Amino acid sequence: MNSQFPINQNFTKESLKKQFRLSEFLAEKIISSVAFLSITIIVLIFVFVFKESLPIFNFGKSDAAKTEITTDSKPESYGSTPTEELKPETYGAEPAAKGELKPETYGSEPVTQEDLKPETYGDVKAEPTVESTSNETPEAVSENKEGADKTWSTFFTTEWVPVSEHPRFGLIALLVGTLKVTIIAMLIAGPLAILAALYTSCFASKRTKEIIKPIIEMLAAFPSVVIGFFALMVLATFFQDIFGYDSRLNAFIGGVAMALAAIPIIYTISEDALSAVPKTYTEASLALGASKWQTAFFVTLPAATPGIFAALLLGIGRVFGETMIALMATGNAALLSANPFESVRTFAATIGAEMAETVFGETHYSVLFFIGSLLFIFSFALNAVAEFYVKGKLIKKFQGK
Amino acid sequence: METTINETENQFFSNKKKGIDIKGKFVVGITQVAVLLIIAILFIILGIIVYEGREKFSWEFISSFPTDGMTKGGIFPALIGTFILVVVMSIAAVPFGTITAIYLTEYAKENSKIAAAVRFSIRTLAVVPSIIFGLFGLGFFIQFMGTGMDKAFNGGELHWGQPNILWASLTMSLLTLPVIIVSVEEALKTIPRELREASLALGATKWQTIKNVVFPGSVSGIMTGTILAVSRGAGEVAPILFTGAAYYLATLPKSLSDQFMNLGYHIYIMSTQSSDVEKTMPIQFATTLVLLILTLSLNLVAVIIRSRIRRRAK
Amino acid sequence: MKNIKIEVKDLSLYYGEKKALKEISLEIPRNKVTALIGPSGCGKSTFLRCINRMNDLIPDVKITGQMLVEGIDIYDKNVDVVNIRKKIGMVFQKSNPFPKSIYENIAYGPKINGIKDKNELDEIVETSLRQAAIWDEVKDRLGDSAMGLSGGQQQRLCIARTLAVSPDIILMDEPASALDPISTSKIEELVHELKEQYTIIIVTHNMQQAARTSDYTAFFYLGELIEIGKTNAIFTKPEQKQTEDYITGRFG
Numbered sequence: 004m005n006s007q008f009p010i011n012q013n014f015t016k017e018s019l020k021k022q023f024r025l026s027e028f029l030a031e032k033i034i035s036s037v038a039f040l041s042i043t044i045i046v047l048i049f050v051f052v053f054k055e056s057l058p059i060f061n062f063g064k065s066d067a068a069k070t071e072i073t074t075d076s077k078p079e080s081y082g083s084t085p086t087e088e089l090k091p092e093t094y095g096a097e098p099a100a101k102g103e104l105k106p107e108t109y110g111s112e113p114v115t116q117e118d119l120k121p122e123t124y125g126d127v128k129a130e131p132t133v134e135s136t137s138n139e140t141p142e143a144v145s146e147n148k149e150g151a152d153k154t155w156s157t158f159f160t161t162e163w164v165p166v167s168e169h170p171r172f173g174l175i176a177l178l179v180g181t182l183k184v185t186i187i188a189m190l191i192a193g194p195l196a197i198l199a200a201l202y203t204s205c206f207a208s209k210r211t212k213e214i215i216k217p218i219i220e221m222l223a224a225f226p227s228v229v230i231g232f233f234a235l236m237v238l239a240t241f242f243q244d245i246f247g248y249d250s251r252l253n254a255f256i257g258g259v260a261m262a263l264a265a266i267p268i269i270y271t272i273s274e275d276a277l278s279a280v281p282k283t284y285t286e287a288s289l290a291l292g293a294s295k296w297q298t299a300f301f302v303t304l305p306a307a308t309p310g311i312f313a314a315l316l317l318g319i320g321r322v323f324g325e326t327m328i329a330l331m332a333t334g335n336a337a338l339l340s341a342n343p344f345e346s347v348r349t350f351a352a353t354i355g356a357e358m359a360e361t362v363f364g365e366t367h368y369s370v371l372f373f374i375g376s377l378l379f380i381f382s383f384a385l386n387a388v389a390e391f392y393v394k395g396k397l398i399k400k401f402q403g404k
Numbered sequence: 405m406e407t408t409i410n411e412t413e414n415q416f417f418s419n420k421k422k423g424i425d426i427k428g429k430f431v432v433g434i435t436q437v438a439v440l441l442i443i444a445i446l447f448i449i450l451g452i453i454v455y456e457g458r459e460k461f462s463w464e465f466i467s468s469f470p471t472d473g474m475t476k477g478g479i480f481p482a483l484i485g486t487f488i489l490v491v492v493m494s495i496a497a498v499p500f501g502t503i504t505a506i507y508l509t510e511y512a513k514e515n516s517k518i519a520a521a522v523r524f525s526i527r528t529l530a531v532v533p534s535i536i537f538g539l540f541g542l543g544f545f546i547q548f549m550g551t552g553m554d555k556a557f558n559g560g561e562l563h564w565g566q567p568n569i570l571w572a573s574l575t576m577s578l579l580t581l582p583v584i585i586v587s588v589e590e591a592l593k594t595i596p597r598e599l600r601e602a603s604l605a606l607g608a609t610k611w612q613t614i615k616n617v618v619f620p621g622s623v624s625g626i627m628t629g630t631i632l633a634v635s636r637g638a639g640e641v642a643p644i645l646f647t648g649a650a651y652y653l654a655t656l657p658k659s660l661s662d663q664f665m666n667l668g669y670h671i672y673i674m675s676t677q678s679s680d681v682e683k684t685m686p687i688q689f690a691t692t693l694v695l696l697i698l699t700l701s702l703n704l705v706a707v708i709i710r711s712r713i714r715r716r717a718k
Numbered sequence: 719m720k721n722i723k724i725e726v727k728d729l730s731l732y733y734g735e736k737k738a739l740k741e742i743s744l745e746i747p748r749n750k751v752t753a754l755i756g757p758s759g760c761g762k763s764t765f766l767r768c769i770n771r772m773n774d775l776i777p778d779v780k781i782t783g784q785m786l787v788e789g790i791d792i793y794d795k796n797v798d799v800v801n802i803r804k805k806i807g808m809v810f811q812k813s814n815p816f817p818k819s820i821y822e823n824i825a826y827g828p829k830i831n832g833i834k835d836k837n838e839l840d841e842i843v844e845t846s847l848r849q850a851a852i853w854d855e856v857k858d859r860l861g862d863s864a865m866g867l868s869g870g871q872q873q874r875l876c877i878a879r880t881l882a883v884s885p886d887i888i889l890m891d892e893p894a895s896a897l898d899p900i901s902t903s904k905i906e907e908l909v910h911e912l913k914e915q916y917t918i919i920i921v922t923h924n925m926q927q928a929a930r931t932s933d934y935t936a937f938f939y940l941g942e943l944i945e946i947g948k949t950n951a952i953f954t955k956p957e958q959k960q961t962e963d964y965i966t967g968r969f970g
Contacts, residue, residue: 019790019805021798030611031511037500038507039518041525041585044578051543052536195438202435215439217707222446224703225696226639227534228668232675232692233449236685263449266442296428317531324533326642327668331676351535351642358539359646363547375539379532386531390524514777598814601772602876606827606883607804616826617816 049379056373059366163337163348165357165367172370176337180254180347181323184333187258187343188265188322193315195262196269200311203270204277205299216274223267231331234260239332248344250334255343257333261325265318272317276310277303309396313389320385324378326351350374450696457693460686466694474652474674475684479691484656485569485664486698489644490634492573492660493580498630500577501584502622508585509592510614530582534642541575541647542567563661570660572648576637583636584629587706591625591713592618628709635702639695641668651677667695723748723887723917724769729783731764731773738764740941741783746934751909751918753932753949755925757964760938762921763811766889769919770806771799787887804831807880811892813872815864815879820856823864823875827883842882850878851908870901877908888912890920894927906931925965929953937961 162173203215238259239251280303288298304311329335334346335356354371361368468478504522512519551565558564595618603613641649650663651673657664674688675681681688724746731739739761746752754762764773771792773779784791792802804827815823824843833839843860847853852874856867864875873893880888890909894902909918909931922928928935929949936946937960945952945961956962 019792019797019801021796022801024609024611024800027609027611030614034503034507034511037503038512038522040500041504041529041581042521044581045525045528047544048532048536048540048578051548052539055539055543055547195442198435198438199442202432202439206432206435207439215443218446219439219442221700221703222442224635224639224699225449226641226668226699228639228641228671229453229692229696229699230449232671232688233453235675236688237452263445270442294425294428296431300431320531320533324535326533326535326538326645327672331672351533354535354539355642355645358542372539372543375536379536382532382536383528386528387524390527596814598810598812599816601775601808601810602814602816602879603826604775605770605772605803605808605810606830606879607800608827608830609800612830616830621817 045383049376049383052372052379053376056369056371056376058364058369059373163353165370170367172366173337174374176339177348177350177353177374179339180333180337181349181351183254183341183343183347184257184261184329184349185319185322187255188261189315189319191259192262192265192269192318192322196266196314196318197273197311199266200270200273200277201299201304203274205303206295219270220267222263223271225263227264227325227327228331230260230263231328234328234332246344250336250344250346252332252334252346253344254333254347257329257347257349258343260328260332261322264325264328265321268321269314269318272314273307273311276307276314279310280306309393313393316385316389316393320382323385324351324382325349326355330355350378354378453689453693453696456686457689457691460690461693465687465690469654470652473679475678475680475687479667479670479687479694481653481656482665482667482670482691483694485649485653486638486667488569488657488664489573489576489666490637492570493576493637494630494634496574497577497581497584497633498626501581501629501633502588502626504581505585505588505592505622505625506614506618508589510610510618526582526585529578530586534579534640535645537575537579537643538645538647540578541571541643545571545574546647567646567648567663568661569648569657569664572644572664575643575647576640579640579643580633580637583633584626587629587632587710588622588625590710591622591628594713595621624709624713628706628713631702631706631709635699635706638702639668639699641666641672644669667691667698671695721748722746723788724919725784725786725789727784727786729765729768729781729785731761731768732780732782733776734778738941739768742943744936744943744946746917746919748917749913749915750933751913751920751931752934752936753928754919754921754936754938755923755928755964756938756944758923761941762936762938763891765938766891766919766921767808769887769889770803770808772803772808774799804883805885806887806889807883807885808889809873809877809880809891809893811895813869813876813896815867815872815875817863817865819861820864820867820875821860823879824882827879831883846878846882847875849881849912850874851904851911852878868901870897870904873897873901873905874908877905877912881912885916887917887919890918892921892923895923902927925953937964939964 158172158174162171163176164171164173199215199219203212203219207215234256235252239256242256242259243251284302284306285298288302289295293301329349329352333349333352335348335352336346337348337353338345354375357367358371361371465478466483467480469480471477504526508519508522512522546565546567549564550571553564554560554562564570599617599621600613603617604610608616644666648663649666649669651665651669653663653665671688671691674684674691678684678688722745726742726744726746729739729742730737742765754766756762767773768781768785769787769792773781781793785793787802787806790797816826818826821843824846825839828839828842833842844853844857847856852871855871856862856875864872867875873896877888877893894905897905906927909920912918913933920928920931932949934946935949935952937944937952937956937958939960945956945958947957952961953965956965
């Protein structure tokens with residue numbers, strides 16, 4: 004029967020023997036390795052962003068304990084180096100060993116650096132890319148004359164003056180600025196987005212829901228540069244007319260604009276969390292005589308708390324690392340004040356504004372990468388918490404107990 | 405408690421028995437206001453940008469070069485630069501995204517730790533601030549790959565070790581990778597298990613099944629993912645700030661090692677660093693309008709395709 | 719015994735911790751129709767899927783015991799699962815044609831087996847469709863999408879698709895459960911004709927169908943094989959009380 008079909012003979016051990024299929028094997032290997040690429044990318048991002056910031060960690064051969072001794076106040080305790088002036092050279096040897104920096108350039112004085120970078124960095128001037136191209140060669144002058152410990156000692160000050168004879172990298176001012184904007188943005192976006200999500204999932208009819216959801220999610224498609232531009236051109240003037248404050252661009256404007264960017268994220272995730280609350284919960288509540296709104300606020304909302312928490316975390320992550328809006332709407336002055344209507348400078352905006360003008364390998368460059376590492380670690384941690392903690396809680400809530 | 409469910413419902417809607425439920429009305433009203441406020445803001449932004457940008461918005465604006473120190477003329481090079489960016493980005497990101505999605509739905513075991521790590525990485529990629537991708541592009545693509553390539557092929561002469569359209573596109577492709585993966589995965593999940601079983605029961609191998617049955621079913625997902633990625637990539641600026649975008653170029657990029665102009669970057673530069681911000685305002689709004697039309701319409705198309713996929717799943 | 723096609727020895731299947739099949743031992747004769755009956759959840763479909771190793775696809779499934787087809791244990795480490803499935807075809811409960819043309823659906827199996835010659839493929843497609851008694855209905859529209867066929871036609875197309883790989887054994891998992899009476903009787907006729915050439919194992923929850931189509935019947939209950947024997951024997955004088963209860967409709 005079916006003799007024209009050449010495929011099949013009988014059941015024999017031979018015909019059933021395990022076959023090695025090359026295409027099968029290759030396909031699986033290739034597909035798996037491509038998939039692992041995403042893990043690799045995360046690792047590479049961390050490694051490379053962190054690697055560029057490494058020079059600021061070169062405290063000299065001595066470890067942290069010694070570094071503390073070798074501050075300005077006690078130069079004499081650093082036995083082998085007789086004078087302050089020689090100290091940078093001692094430290095220079097370390098980065099050189101790493102192959103990152105050129106030791107011979109260590110002799111160069113601040114003047115050289117000033118010559119190379121004649122511009123002030125407070126506000127970015129035009130043609131940055133052209134300039135940076137010529138500078139970012141491997142041969143570029145590498146400066147680490149201040150020494151890593153000095154760089155570190157300035158981290159916890161409030162002044163951000165990266166380009167001067169004595170550069171100071173006071174991260175405190177940037178941190179405060181970033182926090183200020185983040186808090187303002189979350190105070191606006193959080194309640195708005197969660198209330199909107201509550202309406203969508205608990206009160207809106209199915210048809211209304213199908214209209215509202217895509218519209219609000221459409222907000223996520225607005226590029227941040229567009230929101231930043233809108234804040235810069237429209238919001239800033241609008242709010243200045245209302246409140247009459249001095250600096251047109253400030254933390255408040257930045258916060259409002261970033262809230263617009265965070266709303267769709269918080270809204271979408273919260274709405275999903277609220278909709279995922281089992282029907283039995285709400286039905287039980289309604290059956291006990293609670294009204295619809297009572298059920299929504301006292302049953303559905305608490306049940307969805309972990310998901311909403313995750314939504315807020317991811318919203319914070321978005322605002323914290325948002326660059327374009329910060330660059331365009333916050334005024335970019337690293338001032339330390341509690342006033343929400345003062346200009347601020349955020350971490351991300353600092354990187355965005357200054358990176359193009361730094362010289363490959365110099366302290367400023369490394370510090371910016373260090374800030375980048377901080378941002379990366381922070382967003383990584385936020386995501387990890389949102390993922391593991393919240394997921395665990397949700398599973399416990401709905402299944403376990 | 406003697407009220408039945410129906411009575412409670414009635415109480416909520418009419419409240420004739422126990423007086424009007426003011427509190428309830430108020431609470432629901434607040435949530436309603438939140439929704440309306442968000443939607444209003446969205447349309448206000450859209451409206452103002454359309455209103456302010458309409459004056460300059462024309463075919464000529466789109467198709468001509470900027471002139472007079474970018475205070476006049478159009479945005480043609482920025483548009484072309486953005487176009488090249490998203491094309492190169494898609495070429496890099498779509499195959500990787502698709503294959504990763506296929507791995508996750510077809511090869512990864514349910515409880516596999518590696519698959520969980522892959523998923524976690526993808527979600528992390530999706531939340532890493534875009535400026536970090538810019539730093540990575542600078543540190544990895546330009547300083548490491550580019551400089552390495554120059555050392556290997558050009559005898560150290562600077563060619564690849566500087567910002568250009570290739571590095572910017574690759575940087576952007578990392579950013580948009582999760583968008584594509586999520587879309588393709590969603591489409592793959594709608595392919596019924598029965599079809600896979602039918603193929604396997606006929607003696608097809610796993611790869612043959614994926615190639616002949618699973619992949620054809622994922623085409624719409626790949627399309628959605630690509631469109632969403634393009635929409636995202638066209639609008640992002642932070643990753644290209646120092647990986648290849650240029651302030652002004654008199655000519656279009658000729659090769660992948662050239663810098664390029666970009667719509668979003670153009671808006672940023674014009675609105676913050678232009679010599680005369682007031683005077684170029686109409687140009688800025690029109691540029692923003694072009695970018696917004698581009699991203700929103702792409703998004704709309706993706707949403708429509710996606711809802712079709714979802715309907716198929718039901 | 720020469721006429722035994724499949725011999726099962728102490729086959730047990732676990733879903734994680736749960737034991738879904740308990741030490742099944744039975745023999746399935748060659749070129750006969752064997753029906754597997756029992757209440758839903760009794761393991762009859764699970765058992766069927768063991769025969770061509772479809773359960774391999776489900777994570778956390780563990781199988782012990784032996785499944786000897788022509789004396790070869792198909793769960794042996796050296797046996798290739800893909801080759802097994804080429805020889806043991808399967809028709810599913812829900813008709814599942816590929817979203818391709820009728821022709822492509824039938825040619826799928828031969829193509830993956832490396833047949834590229836157009837004439838040969840045409841011949842296989844026609845033979846298979848004729849065997850499945852659907853040729854006359856579709857011969858003028860082989861290029862149309864298979865999704866446009868009716869449910870009964872789709873199911874016969876799926877049978878034709880299975881035949882196109884020329885298997886030895888055909889497993890049918892409630893092939894007519896979703897079909898109207900006319901389509902069902904067509905499938906049953908088909909089963910009757912096909913047993914000349916193939917060993918057929920059919921899972922059904924419809925006892926009349928089992929009685930009409932099969933030569934042998936096995937009754938499963940709660941993961942155990944209660945009884946197997948000639949169909950008319952099972953239906954007229956079952957040896958076990960549980961079988962009798964089920965057949966007379968006292969449960970299930």
